[in-house]
Amino acid sequence: MNEKKIHKNKWQTxxxxxxxxxxxxxxxxxxxxxxxxxxATIPAAIGWMFTNLMVTQESMAxxxxxxxxxxxxxxxxxxxxxxxxVVSLFLALLGSKTTKVNNIFSMLARFIASFSRNIPVVAWxxxxxxxxxxxxxxxxxxxxxxxxxxxxxxxxxxxxxxxQSSVEALTATGATYFHIVSKAVIPQSLPQMLSWILFxxxxxxxxxxxxxxxxxxxxxxxxxxxxxxxxxxxxxxITFTIVIAVIVIELISNKIRKVIL
Amino acid sequence: xxxxxxxxxxxxxDGETKVLRDVNFxxxxxxxxxxxxxxxxxxxxxxxxxxxxxEISEGKVIFDDLDVGEMRKKELRKLRTNIGMIFQHYNLxxxxxxxxxxxxxxxGYKSTLQGVFARFTEEEKERAxxxxxxxxxxxxxxxxxxxxxxxxxxxxxxxxALIQEPKLILCDEPIASLDPNSSKVIMxxxxxxxxxxxxxxxxxxxxxxxxxxxxxxxxxLKKGEIVFDGPSKxxxxxxxxxxxxxxxxxxxTV
Ligand SMILES: Nc1ncnc2c1ncn2[C@@H]1O[C@H](COP(=O)(O)OP(=O)(O)OP(=O)(O)O)[C@@H](O)[C@H]1O
Ligand SMILES: [Mg+2]
Numbered sequence: 046m047n048e049k050k051i052h053k054n055k056w057q058t059x060x061x062x063x064x065x066x067x068x069x070x071x072x073x074x075x076x077x078x079x080x081x082x083x084x085a086t087i088p089a090a091i092g093w094m095f096t097n098l099m100v101t102q103e104s105m106a107x108x109x110x111x112x113x114x115x116x117x118x119x120x121x122x123x124x125x126x127x128x129x130x131v132v133s134l135f136l137a138l139l140g141s142k143t144t145k146v147n148n149i150f151s152m153l154a155r156f157i158a159s160f161s162r163n164i165p166v167v168a169w170x171x172x173x174x175x176x177x178x179x180x181x182x183x184x185x186x187x188x189x190x191x192x193x194x195x196x197x198x199x200x201x202x203x204x205x206x207x208x209q210s211s212v213e214a215l216t217a218t219g220a221t222y223f224h225i226v227s228k229a230v231i232p233q234s235l236p237q238m239l240s241w242i243l244f245x246x247x248x249x250x251x252x253x254x255x256x257x258x259x260x261x262x263x264x265x266x267x268x269x270x271x272x273x274x275x276x277x278x279x280x281x282x283i284t285f286t287i288v289i290a291v292i293v294i295e296l297i298s299n300k301i302r303k304v305i306l
Numbered sequence: 307x308x309x310x311x312x313x314x315x316x317x318x319x320d321g322e323t324k325v326l327r328d329v330n331f332x333x334x335x336x337x338x339x340x341x342x343x344x345x346x347x348x349x350x351x352x353x354x355x356x357x358x359x360x361e362i363s364e365g366k367v368i369f370d371d372l373d374v375g376e377m378r379k380k381e382l383r384k385l386r387t388n389i390g391m392i393f394q395h396y397n398l399x400x401x402x403x404x405x406x407x408x409x410x411x412x413x414g415y416k417s418t419l420q421g422v423f424a425r426f427t428e429e430e431k432e433r434a435x436x437x438x439x440x441x442x443x444x445x446x447x448x449x450x451x452x453x454x455x456x457x458x459x460x461x462x463x464x465x466x467a468l469i470q471e472p473k474l475i476l477c478d479e480p481i482a483s484l485d486p487n488s489s490k491v492i493m494x495x496x497x498x499x500x501x502x503x504x505x506x507x508x509x510x511x512x513x514x515x516x517x518x519x520x521x522x523x524x525x526x527l528k529k530g531e532i533v534f535d536g537p538s539k540x541x542x543x544x545x546x547x548x549x550x551x552x553x554x555x556x557x558x559t560v
Binding site: 210211213214215216217218219220221223224227228229232233236 | 357359382383384385386387389390391393395396397398399400401402406410411413414415416418421422424463466467470
């Protein structure tokens with residue numbers, strides 16, 4: 046019977062692969078995407094990168110300005126993430142099966158979470174641009190809203206995973222809702238939640254660059270500016286600093302994670 | 307006057323299948339009573355109706371002359387301070403220390419603010435250490451619970467129940483996750499609690515032999531109905547077979 050099952054699985058995999066190949070073929074045909082041609086352009090593109098995207102002495106002069114904008118972007122990401130985390134915590138407590146107050150609030154919290162999560166951060170920036178215009182508030186709000194959905198969802202899972210049994214026990218001792226949340230649920234889930242917050246800060250620093258291009262703020266705006274004026278040396282330097290910053294932030298948060306988990 | 311009276315208790319989770327039907331029994335203060343029955347018989351449900359962790363569908367539960375089913379939020383809290391509960395999986399907060407988990411048992415007596423800011427009196431802390439010492443785990447007081455063995459965690463669970471100063475302790479398969487040695491230690495402590503402190507114990511058990519050894523009285527539950535209720539020594543083979551069905555009985559004794 047086991048052999049049969051494996052056999053069946055093999056067949057399923059083959060059929061699945063065939064379907065994928067067919068869909069790929071179909072979509073390239075529809076979109077006029079020529080695979081061979083695009084591969085042929087790769088060497089030329091790499092060549093262009095090496096000749097144009099070089100950090101030169103003059104571009105280094107822009108370093109202080111770049112660092113300032115980079116700092117601005119990083120702080121905006123951190124601020125948006127931490128504020129979203131605070132709001133998410135409340136939404137997650139309402140939304141979680143273990144700690145919900147009643148079904149209506151629970152549904153509402155889950156709805157807000159999935160609504161904000163299922164619209165990508167770029168779309169949020171464009172939507173918010175209309176009402177808030179090109180300034181840093183727009184970027185901040187876009188990151189905030191997208192983060193809110195993601196963190197609420199992650200927090201709900203952390204709470205449900207870790208606390209069902211202790212919530213039952215504390216309810217049985219006659220503890221109140223706030224006793225249970227503050228002395229069992231939060232202490233138990235906090236490390237997991239902090240880990241998600243760190244992850245979101247990393248993600249948001251990357252997104253903030255993109256959001257900055259759209260909303261005209263931070264390092265993204267600078268990137269856009271020099272890109273459009275075809276000063277590729279500065280563009281290279283900016284890209285380089287972003288990569289370094291992201292790596293440094295990742296290293297730091299991995300260190301923090303090791304300590305708290 | 308009995309401490310606990312269950313009258314015509316019935317429970318439906320989904321509006322169709324009766325998990326408990328017409329359950330009647332009384333428990334005197336100080337009794338050590340064991341509830342046995344096959345998986346799905348409704349043992350856990352029965353215990354949870356007593357402190358209303360699940361809502362009662364039919365009939366009455368009377369604890370200390372008060373109708374549990376009629377209680378409002380505040381009275382329910384007061385009821386729960388009088389009833390300790392012990393779980394198969396201990397249900398501690400694993401990242402917190404032993405002493406913190408024990409003191410959780412006092413929340414029933416605290417206002418929200420007192421609890422949130424962990425305002426415990428000196429007597430409460432002394433009592434916590436006294437109980438830890440009594441159960442032989444005082445040396446672990448400042449360890450995190452997830453660093454303890456199963457048997458030690460269950461003893462923390464017992465301390466948390468005892469610090470409530472309960473009249474009744476409900477134990478839902480307290481030894482089902484433990485090896486025979488730790489099982490014996492836990493059962494001995496429960497027995498000691500009931501005889502020394504006069505606390506009434508209701509213990510759900512899977513193992514018939516353990517129930518016969520420790521309990522004064524056994525209730526046999528089968529498909530939500532009581533099929534045996536009497537002194538442990540009067541539970542004979544044929545009744546055990548009746549409760550479990552013959553085939554399962556063989557599995558259990560092996
Ligand atoms: N929360 C619930 N919602 C719906 N049905 C439930 C719920 N809890 C228990 N049941 C059902 O009620 C019946 C009795 O369950 P219960 O847990 O009380 O049995 P038990 O005797 O404790 O079994 P076990 O020995 O496996 O713990 C089972 O059929 C179970 O599926
Ligand atoms: Mg059970």
